[in-house]
Amino acid sequence: MARRVTLIDVARHAGVSRTTASYVLTGAGRVSTATRERVQASIETLGYVYNEGAASLRRKGRTIGVIVPNIDRPFFGEVLSGVESTFTASGYMALMVSTRDRLDQQARLLRMLREHQVAALAIIPATGSNHDLVSSIRSWDVPTVFLSRYVLGATEPYVGSDEVLGGYLAADHLVRAHRCRSITYLGGPKLGVARIDRLTGVHRALAESGSEVNLVDLTCESTVEAGIRAGHELAGSGLPDGIICHNDTVALGVARALFDAGHAGATRIIGYDDIATAQASIPSLTSVATNGRLLGETAASALLAVISGAEPAVRSHLAEPQLIVRESCGDHA
Amino acid sequence: MARRVTLIDVARHAGVSRTTASYVLTGAGRVSTATRERVQASIETLGYVYNEGAASLRRKGRTIGVIVPNIDRPFFGEVLSGVESTFTASGYMALMVSTRDRLDQQARLLRMLREHQVAALAIIPATGSNHDLVSSIRSWDVPTVFLSRYVLGATEPYVGSDEVLGGYLAADHLVRAHRCRSITYLGGPKLGVARIDRLTGVHRALAESGSEVNLVDLTCESTVEAGIRAGHELAGSGLPDGIICHNDTVALGVARALFDAGHAGATRIIGYDDIATAQASIPSLTSVATNGRLLGETAASALLAVISGAEPAVRSHLAEPQLIVRESCGDHA
DNA sequence: TTGTAGGCGTTATCAT
DNA sequence: ATGATAACGCCTACAA
Numbered sequence: 001m002a003r004r005v006t007l008i009d010v011a012r013h014a015g016v017s018r019t020t021a022s023y024v025l026t027g028a029g030r031v032s033t034a035t036r037e038r039v040q041a042s043i044e045t046l047g048y049v050y051n052e053g054a055a056s057l058r059r060k061g062r063t064i065g066v067i068v069p070n071i072d073r074p075f076f077g078e079v080l081s082g083v084e085s086t087f088t089a090s091g092y093m094a095l096m097v098s099t100r101d102r103l104d105q106q107a108r109l110l111r112m113l114r115e116h117q118v119a120a121l122a123i124i125p126a127t128g129s130n131h132d133l134v135s136s137i138r139s140w141d142v143p144t145v146f147l148s149r150y151v152l153g154a155t156e157p158y159v160g161s162d163e164v165l166g167g168y169l170a171a172d173h174l175v176r177a178h179r180c181r182s183i184t185y186l187g188g189p190k191l192g193v194a195r196i197d198r199l200t201g202v203h204r205a206l207a208e209s210g211s212e213v214n215l216v217d218l219t220c221e222s223t224v225e226a227g228i229r230a231g232h233e234l235a236g237s238g239l240p241d242g243i244i245c246h247n248d249t250v251a252l253g254v255a256r257a258l259f260d261a262g263h264a265g266a267t268r269i270i271g272y273d274d275i276a277t278a279q280a281s282i283p284s285l286t287s288v289a290t291n292g293r294l295l296g297e298t299a300a301s302a303l304l305a306v307i308s309g310a311e312p313a314v315r316s317h318l319a320e321p322q323l324i325v326r327e328s329c330g331d332h333a
Numbered sequence: 334m335a336r337r338v339t340l341i342d343v344a345r346h347a348g349v350s351r352t353t354a355s356y357v358l359t360g361a362g363r364v365s366t367a368t369r370e371r372v373q374a375s376i377e378t379l380g381y382v383y384n385e386g387a388a389s390l391r392r393k394g395r396t397i398g399v400i401v402p403n404i405d406r407p408f409f410g411e412v413l414s415g416v417e418s419t420f421t422a423s424g425y426m427a428l429m430v431s432t433r434d435r436l437d438q439q440a441r442l443l444r445m446l447r448e449h450q451v452a453a454l455a456i457i458p459a460t461g462s463n464h465d466l467v468s469s470i471r472s473w474d475v476p477t478v479f480l481s482r483y484v485l486g487a488t489e490p491y492v493g494s495d496e497v498l499g500g501y502l503a504a505d506h507l508v509r510a511h512r513c514r515s516i517t518y519l520g521g522p523k524l525g526v527a528r529i530d531r532l533t534g535v536h537r538a539l540a541e542s543g544s545e546v547n548l549v550d551l552t553c554e555s556t557v558e559a560g561i562r563a564g565h566e567l568a569g570s571g572l573p574d575g576i577i578c579h580n581d582t583v584a585l586g587v588a589r590a591l592f593d594a595g596h597a598g599a600t601r602i603i604g605y606d607d608i609a610t611a612q613a614s615i616p617s618l619t620s621v622a623t624n625g626r627l628l629g630e631t632a633a634s635a636l637l638a639v640i641s642g643a644e645p646a647v648r649s650h651l652a653e654p655q656l657i658v659r660e661s662c663g664d665h666a
Numbered sequence: 667t668t669g670t671a672g673g674c675g676t677t678a679t680c681a682t
Numbered sequence: 683a684t685g686a687t688a689a690c691g692c693c694t695a696c697a698a
Contacts, residue, residue, distance in 0.1 A: 006675055017685045022677065032683060047472075052448045053389045054675035057690040061386065063428070063449065072414035072626070074407055081405035084431050088442065093449055095396070096429045098417050109421065115385045116396065116426055139380075224613045252613040259615050280557045280585040282592050282615050293405070339691055350669045355693065363667060387691035390674040 005046045014042040025050065056117060064303065065113035066094045067123040069101040073222065074275040075247065075292050076124065079148060082296025083122055090304055092119070099126045101189070106133070114140055120303050124148045127189040143306040147299045148292075150193055157306065158316040159299035161290045163194045166321040167201025170244045170270045170288055173323055175209040178268055180241035182214040186230055186254065187246030190219045195246060198272075202244065216240060220250060227253020235261035242268040242329065248275045248287055255281070255328060268329030283327035290321045338379045347375040358383065389450060397636065398446035399427045400456040402434040406555065407608040408580065408625050409457065412481060415629025416455055423637055425452070432459045434522070439466070447473055453636050457481045460522040476639040480632045481625075483526060490639065491649040492632035494623045496527045499654040500534025503577045503603045503621055506656055508542040511601055513574035515547040519563055519587065520579030523552045528579060531605075535577065549573060553583065560586020568594035575601040575662065581608045581620055588614070588661060601662030616660035623654045 011021040016035055023031045024039045031039075042048075052062060064087055068076050080096065087094050095118055099106040106126045110133075113121065120143040125133060127149075134154045137144050146158040167185075174180040185202060188195035199217065206213045220226040227250035234243070235258055245251035251271030258264060271278055274289035298317055344354040349368055356364045357372045364372075375381075385395060397420055401409050413429065420427045428451055432439040439459045443466075446454065453476040458466060460482075467487045470477050479491040500518075507513040518535060521528035532550065539546045553559040560583035567576070568591055578584035584604030591597060604611055607622035631650055 004675090008675080018676080019678085019686080020684055023684090026677085028677090030683060035683080049444070050448045051450060051675055053386055053394065053450045054690095055677070056386045057390065057675080057692095058677040059690095070414070071417055072407075072410040074405075074410065077405040077407065077410040081403070081431060084404055084429065085433075088430055088445070091445075093428050093430065093445060095426050096417065097421055097426065098414060100418075111382070112421070112424075112426060115383045117384065117386045224609045228613065249610065252610050256613040256615060256617070264615075276557045277582065277585050277610055277614075280561065280589040281610075281613075282589060282597075284589070337691085341691080351692080352670085352694080353668060356668090359693080361694090365667065368667085384691055387674090388693070390676095390691080391693040 005048045006051075007048070010039065010042045010046055010048050013046055014039045060307075061117050061119045062091060063093045063095050063116065063118050065110075065116070065118035065121045065123075066096045067106065067109060067113070067121070067125075068096065068098050069124055069126055070222075071096065071098040074249065074277075075273040075290075076148075078275070078292030079124070079296040082293040082298075083147075083300045084296075086297050086300035086304070092304070101126045103128055107136075110136065114142075118142065120144065120307050122147055122299055122303055125151050127192050143303060145299050145303045145306070148194075148295060152193070157302055159295060159302055159319075160317075161295065161319040161321045163197035163321075164201040164204070166272065166288045166290070167198030167244070168205045169201070169321065169323040170198075170272075171202040171205035172208070173286075173325065173329070174242035174244070174268055174270070175205060175211065175213060178242060178329065179211075180213065180268065181211070182216070182240040183242045183244065184216040184218055184234065184240040185244045185246075186218045186234075187220045187222060187227070187250040198244075198246075214240075220246075222247055222249055224249055224253040224256075226250060228257045230254060231257025232261060234258070235263050239263060239267045242270070244270045245272060247272045248278045248285060251285055251287070251328070252277075252281055255283070255285070270323075270329055274324055278324075279326065281328075283330070286326045286329040287324050288321045289324050291319065295319060337384075338381050339384075340381070343372060343375045343379055343381050346379055347372045393640075394450050394452045395424060396426045396428050396449065396451050397453045397455065398443075398449070398451035399429045400439065400442060400446070400454070400458075401429065401431050402457055402459055404429065404431040407582065407610075408606040408623075409481075411608070411625030412457070412629040415626040415631075416480075416633045417629075419630045419633035419637070425637070434459045436461055440469075443469065447475075451475065453477065453640050455480055455632055455636055458484050460525050476636060478632050478636045478639070481527075481628060485526070490635055492628060492635055492652075493650075494628065494652040494654045496530035496654075497534040497537070499605065499621045499623070500531030500577070501538045502534070502654065502656040503531075503605075504535040504538035505541070506619075506658065506662065507575035507577070507601055507603070508538060508544065508546060511575060511662065512544075513546065513601065514544070515549070515573040516575045516577065517549040517551060517567065517573040518577050518579075519551045519567075520553045520555060520560070520583040531577075531579075547573070553579075555580055555582055557582055557586040557589075559583060561590045563587060564590025565594060567591070568596050572596060572600045575603070577603045578605060580605045581611045581618060584618055584620070584661070585610075585614055588616070588618070603656075603662055607657055611657075612659065614661075616663070619659045619662040620657050621654045622657050624652065628652060 248271035564587035581604035
């Protein structure tokens with residue numbers, strides 16, 4: 001097995017010094033076109049490949065840590081696709097890890113990322129993340145952007161969507177267009193900031209409506225199965241006029257359970273995120289669209305800006321969600 | 334901004350040599366418990382963090398490249414979650430990239446991964462990958478496992494599911510349980526190996542059945558929208574007795590289109606992969622289950638085995654898919 | 667059990 | 683425009 005070919009080999013082969021060879025690689029320093037071409041040729045024939053690891057010992061590295069609660073949840077998948085493509089397009093690579101939404105995992109992975117010298121960090125914090133996370137990141141002193149979920153008291157840039165507005169849009173629609181008098185908010189981790197914000201929006205919509213609305217607040221896991229279970233419980237204990245689900249996956253489960261319980265179309269169901277299959281479901285799912293992919297791209301760009309030091313102080317960015325009205329809250333009651 | 338604290342600092346602070354300090358980190362070499370504790374303490378108080386990058390210059394690195402066609406497709410998301418958790422559990426980190434199923438992207442990303450000195454490679458090759466990919470990887474000489482899709486002529490370990498069997502199960506069900514006389518296979522890239530294998534299975538089932546069956550073979554993108562379009566076309570040109578879709582996403586789109594065209598329940602629909610929402614759809618979707626997460630875990634474990642050199646020759650592994658029969662091919666025609 | 671010293675492949679500083 | 687040389691932080695014979 002042949003020894004790795006190094007920059008020194010290239011330099012020797014081209015009859016120049018390491019420095020010059022390095023210059024043609026990085027583009028820095030001025031090199032005559034003649035030598036440049038000679039070096040390029042040597043690189044070709046020798047089959048040299050750049051050693052990013054070694055280079056990182058001197059200059060800043062080109063890998064970025066990406067922390068996500070669940071890599072297999074459709075919405076996060078969309079976000080990740082945006083993040084990843086933006087990074088690799090700029091020559092960076094994403095070191096992706098999934099915390100399974102657990103704080104201990106998050107801490108462990110954070111440490112690993114640190115040992116890997118990532119140049120920056122994009123993180124969708126695990127539910128329950130508090131100032132410990134923030135101060136841990138601060139002491140580390142690496143460019144960071146929070147994504148999709150924020151941490152109270154954090155001052156680092158945050159890219160997400162306006163959860164309050166999202167909750168408002170959903171509730172407003174139920175109350176105004178459908179005159180709902182009882183609404184259930186279902187799903188999400190009890191302590192999640194997104195959940196709390198959306199409920200704030202819901203309350204606001206209810207208050208504005210002026211009418212008396214009974215709001216019930218239920219928690220569940222973000223899985224189809226949990227949605228189905230919750231749906232059956234709701235069917236048993238009396239259906240509200242409308243249900244706002246924490247995400248589409250849960251909403252689909254609920255719809256299924258109500259169908260099985262003989263309550264198809266008996267109430268309005270609104271999902272969240274507008275994942276790809278929401279439009280295909282029967283009935284098609286009304287949902288608050290957040291465009292995860294764009295979110296990921298925006299966050300990644302912001303982070304790249306911080307890294308290159310271009311931006312003096314990157315402000316946070318809140319995207320406006322949009323209510324996509326479909327059949328699941330039509331008036332077929 | 335304080336200078337990075339290095340192992341030398343730790344050694345100095347603990348009053349030992351670099352070697353000793355390094356030994357307590359790696360566990361190699363014998364160190365007295367007394368000194369070990371002293372060093373540990375110094376590490377704590379100084380806030381030392383291991384520099385994986387620097388270490389990789391001497392020993393083998395601990396990052397693994399993971400190449401995937403589309404990070405945002407539910408099935409791949411499941412696979413990735415298995416891959417990632419297995420790697421990080423073993424102290425490795427996954428450098429994930431998405432090729433968008435394009436060969437040029439794949440080549441580019443492969444090069445980047447190489448520059449990043451990944452210790453191994455797990456790859457779901459882009460559609461159309463041929464021996465060029467294989468030989469490129471071979472010349473590079475890095476432990477590799479192919480995942481979910483294989484490349485003809487590749488001898489490296491492959492972890493996937495038995496596509497032929499999957500196609501067989503679906504077709505056999507349609508022909509035997511539902512006496513279908515016309516079947517359409519819909520979706521997937523025309524050249525995809527999975528597609529070809531599944532069709533082989535379909536043909537086998539038809540042959541075994543002994544009856545005359547008209548098989549139509551249609552291609553489409555793996556999106557809900559494409560499924561909807563295809564569904565409308567099918568509705569216009571006459572429905573077959575049964576439709577086998579290349580994946581659940583397409584299947585859901587087709588079901589929706591048929592519903593809209595007034596053909597709800599007019600034919601049997603079978604999906605592939607059994608993603609989470611398949612069971613929730615109305616009607617619930619019959620699907621060939623492949624357990625992506627397990628696939629990812631298996632592949633990652635295999636790769637880790639190869640890395641540690643334990644396994645002399647890791648054989649490939651084909652998981653048996655399973656047909657989950659649900660309402661979408663019930664007898665409500 | 668602990669210390670010495672050389673090397674991993676690159677970048678950056680300072681001459682020339 | 684190009685070259686010599688010192689880092690960067692760690693690992694690992696080899697010596698003590």
